[in-house]
Amino acid sequence: MSRQPRASGYFRTGYAQDLKLVQTRAERASLALLGAVLLAFPFLASPFLLDLANQVFLASIGALALMLLTGYAGQISLGHAGLMAAGAFTVGILFRETQAPFWITLPAAAAVGAVLGVVFGLPSLRLRGLYLAVSTLALHFLVVYLGGEYEAKRGFSTGILIDPPVLAGMAITSGHAWYGILGTAAVATLLLCLNLLRSGTGRAWAAVRANETVAAALGIGVAGHKLLAFVISSALTALAGALFAYHRGFVSVEAFSLFLSIQYVAMIIIGGMGSLLGAILGAVFVTLFPYGIEVALRALPGAQRYAGTLFAVNYAAFGFVMILFLVLEPLGLVGIWRRVQTYFLLWPFKHRPLAGRRR
Amino acid sequence: MREPATKLRTADDLRRTTAPALLLERARTHPHRVAFRAKTLGIYRECTWRGYAERVACTAKAFAAHGLAAGDRIAIMADACEEWLICDQAAQALGAIVYGIYPTAAPEEIEYQMRDGGAVLFIAENQEYVDRILPLVERLPALRRMVVIDDTALFAFSHDKLIAYEAMCAAGRDADLAWLEARTTNLRPEQPAFIVYTSGTTGHPKGALITHGKHLAATRSVAAQYPILMEKTHRTVAYLPLCHVLGRDIAVTLPLLTKLTPHIGESPEDLAETLFETAPTVLFTVPRTLQKMAAQVLVQAGSTSAFKRFAYNRATKFARAHVKRRWSGTAAGLPALVQAAWQAAVFRPILNKIGFDKLELVVSGGAPLPAETMAVWHMLGVNVCEMYGQTETAGGIIAGQRGPFPRPGNVGSVPEGFEVTLAEEGEILVRSADVFERYWNNPEASLAVLGTTGWMRTGDVGEWHGDNLRLIDRARDFLVTSGGKTISPSFIENALRASPYLAEAVVLGHGRKYLTALIEIDFETVADWARGNDVAYTGFTSLAQHPRVRDLIQNEIDRANAQLARAEQIKAFRILPKALDPEEEGEPVTPTRKVKRTAMYERFRPLVEEMYDDREEKLLAASAADALA
Numbered sequence: 006m007s008r009q010p011r012a013s014g015y016f017r018t019g020y021a022q023d024l025k026l027v028q029t030r031a032e033r034a035s036l037a038l039l040g041a042v043l044l045a046f047p048f049l050a051s052p053f054l055l056d057l058a059n060q061v062f063l064a065s066i067g068a069l070a071l072m073l074l075t076g077y078a079g080q081i082s083l084g085h086a087g088l089m090a091a092g093a094f095t096v097g098i099l100f101r102e103t104q105a106p107f108w109i110t111l112p113a114a115a116a117v118g119a120v121l122g123v124v125f126g127l128p129s130l131r132l133r134g135l136y137l138a139v140s141t142l143a144l145h146f147l148v149v150y151l152g153g154e155y156e157a158k159r160g161f162s163t164g165i166l167i168d169p170p171v172l173a174g175m176a177i178t179s180g181h182a183w184y185g186i187l188g189t190a191a192v193a194t195l196l197l198c199l200n201l202l203r204s205g206t207g208r209a210w211a212a213v214r215a216n217e218t219v220a221a222a223l224g225i226g227v228a229g230h231k232l233l234a235f236v237i238s239s240a241l242t243a244l245a246g247a248l249f250a251y252h253r254g255f256v257s258v259e260a261f262s263l264f265l266s267i268q269y270v271a272m273i274i275i276g277g278m279g280s281l282l283g284a285i286l287g288a289v290f291v292t293l294f295p296y297g298i299e300v301a302l303r304a305l306p307g308a309q310r311y312a313g314t315l316f317a318v319n320y321a322a323f324g325f326v327m328i329l330f331l332v333l334e335p336l337g338l339v340g341i342w343r344r345v346q347t348y349f350l351l352w353p354f355k356h357r358p359l360a361g362r363r364r
Numbered sequence: 365m366r367e368p369a370t371k372l373r374t375a376d377d378l379r380r381t382t383a384p385a386l387l388l389e390r391a392r393t394h395p396h397r398v399a400f401r402a403k404t405l406g407i408y409r410e411c412t413w414r415g416y417a418e419r420v421a422c423t424a425k426a427f428a429a430h431g432l433a434a435g436d437r438i439a440i441m442a443d444a445c446e447e448w449l450i451c452d453q454a455a456q457a458l459g460a461i462v463y464g465i466y467p468t469a470a471p472e473e474i475e476y477q478m479r480d481g482g483a484v485l486f487i488a489e490n491q492e493y494v495d496r497i498l499p500l501v502e503r504l505p506a507l508r509r510m511v512v513i514d515d516t517a518l519f520a521f522s523h524d525k526l527i528a529y530e531a532m533c534a535a536g537r538d539a540d541l542a543w544l545e546a547r548t549t550n551l552r553p554e555q556p557a558f559i560v561y562t563s564g565t566t567g568h569p570k571g572a573l574i575t576h577g578k579h580l581a582a583t584r585s586v587a588a589q590y591p592i593l594m595e596k597t598h599r600t601v602a603y604l605p606l607c608h609v610l611g612r613d614i615a616v617t618l619p620l621l622t623k624l625t626p627h628i629g630e631s632p633e634d635l636a637e638t639l640f641e642t643a644p645t646v647l648f649t650v651p652r653t654l655q656k657m658a659a660q661v662l663v664q665a666g667s668t669s670a671f672k673r674f675a676y677n678r679a680t681k682f683a684r685a686h687v688k689r690r691w692s693g694t695a696a697g698l699p700a701l702v703q704a705a706w707q708a709a710v711f712r713p714i715l716n717k718i719g720f721d722k723l724e725l726v727v728s729g730g731a732p733l734p735a736e737t738m739a740v741w742h743m744l745g746v747n748v749c750e751m752y753g754q755t756e757t758a759g760g761i762i763a764g765q766r767g768p769f770p771r772p773g774n775v776g777s778v779p780e781g782f783e784v785t786l787a788e789e790g791e792i793l794v795r796s797a798d799v800f801e802r803y804w805n806n807p808e809a810s811l812a813v814l815g816t817t818g819w820m821r822t823g824d825v826g827e828w829h830g831d832n833l834r835l836i837d838r839a840r841d842f843l844v845t846s847g848g849k850t851i852s853p854s855f856i857e858n859a860l861r862a863s864p865y866l867a868e869a870v871v872l873g874h875g876r877k878y879l880t881a882l883i884e885i886d887f888e889t890v891a892d893w894a895r896g897n898d899v900a901y902t903g904f905t906s907l908a909q910h911p912r913v914r915d916l917i918q919n920e921i922d923r924a925n926a927q928l929a930r931a932e933q934i935k936a937f938r939i940l941p942k943a944l945d946p947e948e949e950g951e952p953v954t955p956t957r958k959v960k961r962t963a964m965y966e967r968f969r970p971l972v973e974e975m976y977d978d979r980e981e982k983l984l985a986a987s988a989a990d991a992l993a
Contacts, residue, residue: 013719014643016408016627018401352713353676355668 011350026199047184055180057293062187063249064288066194068272070241072284073198076273077207078234079214080129081138085269087145088239090261091121092246094152097165097256107170111247118243119236121148126235130228145266153258164257167250183252190248194241198281201237210234271323275330277337286338294326295319369595370623372588375581375781378621379798382576383557384420384457385548386620391417391541399619400602402446402628403638411446414541416453421544423454425536427485430509430527434459437481437506437559440607441465441474441497442489443632447513447529448606449616451487456557456576457547463559463571464607466955467493468946473955475500476568477561480805482506487529491517494526501525553577559804560609562755571804574609574758582760582798583617585779589751589764592725593622598646599722602626603635605955609755610729614648617759639719647723650730651737652957654748656886657718658740659864663889665714667896679710683743690742691771707745720746725767727751731958732835732854735772736862742769750775752835754822756800756813757782762792762822763833774832784833785819792826792833793819843874849931851879853961856924856932863920864889868944868957870964871934872972878935880975882968883917884944890916908939936975940968 010028017023027033047055067089074080092114099105099113121144128140156162169176177183201207209230212220221227250256268291276287298319302311311318334340351357390399395414402409411419432438438455440462442448448464455462463481465474467489474496478486484506488494494512501507501523508525512518515528557576561569587593604611618624624646629638635653665676686703689695695703715721726741726748733750741748751764752775762784765776778784783795799820802810813821825836842850853871860869860881867886873879885908893916894901901907917939925933944953952963965972 010641013640013716014722016401016403016641017406018408018410020407023406351717353668353672353710354664354714354717355672356664 024203043188047181052180055184057296059180059183059187059252061289061292062184062191063245063252064269064272064292065191065285066245066248067242067269068276068284068288069191069194069198069281070238070245071269072273072276072279072281073201073210073241074234074238075270076279076284077202077214078210078231078238080126080231080234081134082125082141082235082238083138083263083266083270084125084141084145084148085242086261086263086265087141087148088118088121088125088242089246089249089265090152090258091117091148092243093250093256093261094148094155094165095243096247096250097167098155100167101159101161101165107172107251111244114243114247115240118240118246121243122236122239123232125239126232129231129235142263142266145263149258149261152261156258164255164259167254167256169254170251177251187248187252190244195281195285197241202281206230206233271327275327275337277339280337280339282342283337283339286342290338294323298322367596372584372591372594372621375584375798378580378584379577380553381580382456382548382551382553383580383617383620384453384544384551386580387413387417387420387453388541388545388548390620398625400446400449400615400626400628401642403630403641408627408642416450417541417544419450420453420457421539421541422533422536423450424457424544424547425539426533427451427454427460427536428458429535430485430532432458432460432485434555436460436485437483438462438485438487439465439478439481439483440487441467441469441493442487442513442606443467444602444604444606444611444615444628445489445513446628447487447489451511452558452606452612452616455485457544457551459551459555461556461558461573463561464605465561466605466607466946468605468955470947470951471496471500473569475503477571478504478507480568481559481571484508486510488512490514491521494518494521498523551576553580556801558612560607560612560755570806570809572609572755572758572800573802573804574800578798578800579759580617580621581781582758582796583613584621585760585781585798586613586618586727586751586764587622588781589761589766589776589779590725590727590749593618593624593646595623597623597625598724599642599644600624600626600646600648601635601638601642601644602628603632603638604648604650604730605632608730609759610648610650610753613759618648636718640717641719643719643722645722645724647726649726649728651728651733652731654726654728654733654741655737655861656867656888657720658737659886659889660892661714661718661744662740662864663892667892675710679706680743682706683711683745687739687742687769690769703745711743711745715744715746720744723747725749727764729753729761732858733772734858734862736859738772742772752776752833756820756822757794757796758798758800760796760798762794765832774829774834776833777831778833786826786828787821790825790827790836792822792824792835794822795819843872845873845879845931846875846877847931851932853879856881856928856934859924859927860921860934863924865893865916865920868953868959870959870961872961872965876976879932880972881921881934881937882940882964882971883921883937884940885913885917887943904943905941908941914939938968938971938975940971 012029012031015028027036046058050058067085071082071085074082095114095117096110099110125141125144129137132140156165169178177186209220209225212223212225213227213230217227272287272291273284275290276285277283299315302308302315302318305311330337390413396412398410399413399416400411402411432455438460440448440451441464452462463477463483465477469477478500486497486507486509488497488510490512494510497510510523510526511529511532512526513529553576555575556573557579559571559573561571600614602611602615604614606612606615615626619626627638627642627644629635668676682702683706686695686699689699712721723746726746728748729751738748738750747768749765749767749770751761753761760782761779762782763775763778765774770776781796781798785793787793795818802814815821827834827836836852843853844850856871856879857869860866865886866883868884870882871879872882887904887907890907890913894907894913897912899910899912901910907913917937921934921937944957945951946953946955946957952960952967954960
């Protein structure tokens with residue numbers, strides 16, 4: 006999808022220029038600024054903030070994967086936690102049983118995710134909407150059950166411990182190293198998604214989401230593209246699960262409850278459906294939200310007395326925020342961002358000029 | 365890195381050469397430099413000087429193969445497009461005479477020009493123009509071939525004279541620059557190169573015949589008046605019809621003389637998009653475009669939110685005062701800094717939205733530019749200058765404001781190579797070695813304009829303001845009210861047109877008690893206004909007839925009236941129920957949208973008569989008739 010540059014004077018003399026992701030000087034400058042902030046962050050932030058950033062990166066990968074499936078291809082899935090569990094357990098099992106290094110376990114996790122994607126995706130060929138969601142939910146329980154069985158049968162009932170991955174002879178344990186790895190993984194996922202969506206596949210997904218019959222009439226293989234969406238999304242999710250396992254150094258079924266699936270769905274809804282930026286904003290929001298609530302509660306007088314209720318307040322506030330978003334801002338955080346952006350882009354006008362439109 | 369300026373060749377030099385020869389020279393000296401960019405399928409495809417010359421060579425050879433010889437005429441009916449340039453140069457290289465037909469011309473006009481010019485080749489941009497020429501073919505014995513540039517919509521057309529441009533060019537595929545060189549050396553600069561039909565507001569258009577050398581030498585006056593064109597590579601947008609001499613200057617001739625690089629959009633209708641994408645550094649344009657774009661800016665700024673409006677109002681308030689300082693040449697120091705700050709904060713973002721932020725020079729020609737329009741652009745920080753030329757000055761200009769930021773109200777000084785004097789009644793007379801030869805097939809008109817004294821009559825009335833020429837009016841276009849007042853309607857019309865909501869205003873009132881006006885609303889801006897003010901409409905007519913739109917226009921007229929003397933004020937007006945469309949036969953506008961006043965009256969007589977309540981006269985006449993009986 007070739008986007009029109011937002012500033013004047015950027016004409017294209019070849020199709021290669023059409024494919025550039027960054028079109029204008031202003032975009033390049035703001036991207037450079039963002040890059041500089043991201044690079045400087047680990048050197049300035051406290052270990053706690055650094056850990057938060059790492060959690061955000063992990064959540065972003067998962068949210069981007071779910072956004073591809075739900076936000077673009079239009080297939081609802083509640084099995085996200087199950088897929089993350091599959092990735093994490095692939096790493097755990099391979100590491101425990103064969104001592105395999107990360108460059109084997111990570112591709113293996115992706116492959117398991119892809120296979121599960123086909124399995125998760127098959128119901129989508131017959132089922133839509135709520136029914137599809139329930140079928141993915143069933144698979145979630147299946148994966149979690151298998152993981153639990155493995156833990157119990159092999160005697161890891163409290164969870165599987167995983168050694169930190171070794172890269173170039175160094176064990177990756179520090180928050181800084183993880184920041185680099187997870188940050189790179191998140192950026193790579195974003196670029197992959199961006200380019201996928203600009204390609205024929207992405208357009209086919211959009212067509213399938215808009216109207217399956219019309220998509221089929223346009224010559225798009227509906228079944229194939231639905232399965233492909235599941236495969237790619239599941240592989241990425243499993244990869245996120247695998248990275249999660251390494252980052253934690255520990256795999257346990259408790260970490261992959263249904264609530265995790267709900268959280269990911271919340272990320273893409275709060276972030277804004279149908280936008281990659283939305284997936285990232287949602288990941289940031291949902292990850293930081295409980296900490297925000299905690300800080301807010303601490304600031305109240307007599308904070309000690311509420312300490313026990315923090316967990317409950319968190320859940321309630323989360324649900325409340327979800328409802329607020331659905332009712333007041335269905336476009337999500339990205340909707341707010343676009344409004345702010347438009348305000349400045351159109352400065353000092355309010356509406357887009359009609360001039361460019363043909364009569 | 366500063367690039368070296370190109371040297372402007374002398375007039376004598378240019379008078380001894382031809383455009384195809386200059387093209388070949390460029391192809392030799394700067395083979396890889398971009399000559400122009402033309403947008404096709406979303407991409408501005410670059411054409412180098414060498415590529416340009418090679419395509420001209422192929423086309424010329426193909427033309428020759430189809431029997432085009434020196435002195436033959438060839439007609440092109442197309443919007444500004446690269447093939448126009450190429451066919452034009454190819455035909456000129458063979459010594460043939462090119463003329464363009466306005467893409468908006470009505471059928472009878474096409475027939476007149478085809479007969480008058482006697483073209484043997486007709487180049488059509490697409491099927492649309494083929495459809496217009498086909499019914500006339502039987503009545504045009506001279507016509508041998510019709511060439512279609514874009515034959516995509518040409519199913520089921522079969523005519524033995526019809527051929528696709530691509531197919532025709534196959535005949536000249538082996539032509540190279542040496543072949544073209546051999547043709548151009550045979551060309552004589554004093555031979556005719558092209559005809560430009562003047563879109564007269566009275567009678568049939570007259571074809572001004574212009575020679576190779578004189579055209580180049582005359583067009584040099586534009587480059588001499590605006591030396592900025594020689595300094596560095598400039599982007600410009602070529603969208604004006606090339607059958608007009610100004611359009612030809614921009615797209616064909618000035619690029620050969622200066623460092624102007626034309627950019628051609630996919631269609632002239634996409635002008636806004638083309639401007640936005642290419643962000644030209646120099647723009648030659650007509651007042652209508654400047655007016656329309658200024659109107660859009662004003663309407664947009666008027667409907668913005670509170671804080672933005674506040675910022676805009678403060679900026680304009682300062683700019684309004686500052687522009688006066690600029691005109692009087694005292695803009696320096698602190699005020700200049702403040703203006704620069706407003707420019708960066710408010711005006712530059714506005715200009716960026718319409719692709720005007722890189723403009724160093726805008727030259728308006730072709731028709732008088734209302735002072736208000738010029739002032740608005742100056743306030744926004746765009747250096748708009750006005751120039752004044754005629755088809756008869758062969759592409760050159762009679763006067764041009766050099767700027768930067770000249771005071772509006774005159775058309776500037778006389779350039780090198782032209783002399784101007786005022787005749788007794790103020791008529792502007794021009795003397796130069798480089799004017800048109802004669803009118804095609806019209807010796808009486810030629811004599812009337814060229815005379816015998818060497819001074820060419822322009823038909824326009826002017827006066828001197830120091831070194832600057834000021835245009836008063838087209839000669840003979842005055843009207844006299846029954847009160848005996850002589851009034852220049854175009855002056856009042858310009859005052860009216862300063863409103864963003866008016867596309868066209870025609871002032872009437874010859875021999876009447878008071879002046880009235882017929883108004884064409886500007887559909888885009890009025891529609892914008894309607895959206896913002898909850899006025900429901902379904903189309904042009906329903907919008908034009910809406911009572912609240914009437915009130916809006918009344919306000920605009922009142923505002924204009926406030927600046928006018930009593931006798932010049934518009935006492936009544938009517939809004940035209942439809943948009944004026946030059947493509948429709950019998951419409952009272954020329955293809956360049958100049959209004960034919962008398963035709964306007966004929967066409968909308970009931971509307972006009974409605975405005976003059978003549979009961980009084982009838983009563984007098986009735987009683988007098990009794991007395992005189």
